[in-house]
Amino acid sequence: MGKSLADSCRCTPSEYEKIWKSWREREERVERAAWERTRMLCLCMLQPWTESRLEARDVLRFPWEEEPREKDKPSVDREEIMRRYKAAREAAGLK
Numbered sequence: 001m002g003k004s005l006a007d008s009c010r011c012t013p014s015e016y017e018k019i020w021k022s023w024r025e026r027e028e029r030v031e032r033a034a035w036e037r038t039r040m041l042c043l044c045m046l047q048p049w050t051e052s053r054l055e056a057r058d059v060l061r062f063p064w065e066e067e068p069r070e071k072d073k074p075s076v077d078r079e080e081i082m083r084r085y086k087a088a089r090e091a092a093g094l095k
Contacts, residue, residue, distance in 0.1 A: 035062060 001008075001023040011019065039060045047054050057065065076084075 032062070032064065035060075 001019060003019070008016065039056055039062075043054055043056055043059045046059060
C-alpha cells in the first residue's frame with residue numbers, strides 16, 4: 001500500500017481501514033483501465049473484418065457495466081423476513 005511497517009503500526013484500525021479502502025479503489029481503477037485498453041485493442045482489430053459497426057460493449061462486457069439483474073435483488077420483503085424470524089425464534093423456544 002506504499003506505507004512502511006512502522007507507519008502502518010501507528011494507524012488506528014479505522015485509519016488503516018480508510019487507507020486500505022482508498023488503496024483498493026485505486027487498484028481497481030488501474031485494473032479496469034487495463035481491461036478497457038484491451039477491449040479497445042480488440043475492437044480496433046475486429047472492426048475491419050465486420051460489415052456492421054461494432055461498439056466496445058459488443059466486443060467484451062464487463063461486470064461493472066451491467067445493471068443489477070432481477071434475480072440478484074432480494075426476493076422477499078421485510079414483512080416476510082420478520083415472519084421467518086419470528087417462526088425460527090418460536091421453533092427455538094425463544095419469545
